[in-house]
Amino acid sequence: MAYQFFHIETYSDAPKRVRGTADHYNSAEQVEGEAAREARYSQHVAEPQPPLSMNFDGLVPLQQLIARRRQLVSSITETLTSATGKIYTRKLRNDAATLYTEIHSHPMTSAEYLADRKANHPEVLRWARLAVKDFQRRMPEGVEAAAVMHLDEGHVHMHILAINAGDPRLDANKLHAGKVAATAYRENNVSEALVSLPKPDLHPLPLKPKKLRPSKNRETQKKRDASHKAALAQWSIDRMRIEARNKVLLRDWEAANNAHLQAGRKARGKTHVQRAFNDALSKLQDDYYEAVGKPCGLLRDGPRRERLSTKEYAKRKRTARKIADELDKMEAASREITLTTAEIAKQQEKLKAWQRDLNAGEDNLSTLAARLQAIGQELAAKSAALEKAEAAQHEKSMRQLQQLSAKEAKLADVQRDLAAKIEAITIREADLASIEKN
Known part of the structure; x- marks a missing residue:
């Protein structure tokens, strides 16, 4: 097999018979157990081996996801109204789809992979990364998922299990592209059911x-x-x-x-509902081919679907491999361009930082000049006020000096007058003394 294999399905806790079988039933618990390689759910495998956990960003361990789904299912209650108008609550129905799964199979057989694990691991790991990345791109917010790889069956394959934790009923059908398209058609069109x-x-x-x-x-x-x-x-x-x-x-x-x-x-x-369902799944396979199949050198369809001869199929596989190699080269060139672009962007960011610093310096100089001008104006105003105050003080001092000089002159006149009076009194006293003597 050199073509892609990608299958999606939803499961509930109620066992559901597998189409085309007489006694094969699947349920969410059975699918979880098979992915985890529990013994009672792995009897179809000759020698079951523990699964390899895909520890990519955004994924959780499988056992953690299993416990999380069962805890959420047990905690959900629904409020319903009966035919008589009575409102009541009940647990989530066991036939409600609460587990979404995807199976991705690689053309490499498990025996081939294990024969030279070191050489084959990069190719398988790249395929798994692309598949998980494509899954995460398609999922809405609130989805929790785990992924494991099995190497104990015919081909290397990976299981992705997810729960719609963002939905109040964990409705896994809202993650199924075909069922979403069918539901949308039913809601907007008249029923085509036969009478x-x-x-x-x-x-x-x-x-x-x-x-x-x-x-x-x-x-x-x-x-x-x-x-x-x-x-x-x-x-x-x-x-x-x-x-x-x-x-x-x-x-x-x-x-x-x-x-x-x-x-x-x-x-x-x-019906148009079936066509909407099939068209959505066909588009999903087309998108998967562009995101995963083509980069990994896989064909979109197998030889039976187009009834290709062995030579035509071999030629188609060589072409697919050539396309994958060309995409690898383009991806490598794109990485180099990205690195160069990143370096240019880094240098441009440095220039922008320098320009910001320069602008900041100019802004600081402008601010400093403005402050100095304001200080100068303030100092000039203070100086003028000081000069005015000094002039007023000088004028006041001169007036006080004049007043003091006038007071001193008046005091001198008083002193002279007093001295004359004292002198006159002294003369009189001398005259009186002379008279008394005589």
């Missing part, structure tokens, strides 16, 4: 004979009991006969109705 043939009118069943009131007379009561017993026996026989006739009527109707519906489906062909 069944009218059911036949069934023969009414006889009423069960009632028991008469007890009699005080033993003989009478004995006869009544015997009569009631005989009536019950006849009623049972009549009922069985009518039920058998009704069963024949229903069987004949069911056969006629199945033929009617089958003819209607054949005449109608696929």
Whole structure:
């Protein structure tokens, strides 16, 4: 096999028979156990081996995801309204799909991989990374997932298990591309369901004979009991006969109705809902081929689908390998361009940083000049105010000096006048002394 293999499915806790089988049933627990290689769910594998955990970014360990799903399922309750209008709550139905899975298979056989694990590991690891990356790109917010790889069956293959933890009912069908498309079509269009043939009118069943009131007379009561017993026996026989006739009527109707519906489906062909479902899955395979198959050198379809000859199929595989090699070269060149672009961007960021520093310096100089100008204006204003104050003070001092000089002159006049008076008094005293002496 040199073509891609990619399958998606959803599961509930209720076992569901696998289409095309008589006694093969799948459930969420069974799928989880098979992925984890639990013994009771791995009997189809000759020598089960522990799975390899894919520890990529965004994934959780498988056992953690299993425990998480079961814990969430057990904690969910639904509020419903009955036909009578009564509101009640119940646990999530066990047939509600709560587990989403994907199976990715690689063309390399497990034996080939294990024969030279060191050489084959990079190719398988790259394929697994691309598949997980594509899965994560398609999933909405709130999805939790785990991935494991098996090397104990025919081909190397990987299981991705996911839960829609962001949904209140863990609705896994909202992650299934085909079911999402079918639901969207149903919601926006008239139903295309075929109308069944009218059911036949069934023969009414006889009423069960009632028991008469007890009699005080033993003989009478004995006869009544015997009569009631005989009536019950006849009623049972009549009922069985009518039920058998009704069963024949229903069987004949069911056969006629199945033929009617089958003819209607054949005449109608696929419904638009089925086309929406198939188209969505076909597009999913196309997108998967672009994201995973082509880069890994895988074909979109196998040889049977196009009825290719062995030579044509070999040629197609060589072409696919050549495309993958060219994509690898382009990817390598893209990485170099990315590195160069990153270096240029780094240098540009440095220039921008320098420019920011320069602009910041210029802004600082402008701010400093403005501050100095403001300080100069403030100093000039203070200087002018100081000069004005000094002039006023000088004028005030001169007035005070003049007043002091006038006071000093007046004081000198007073002193001279006082000295003259003292001198006059002294002369008088001398005269008086002379008079007294004489």
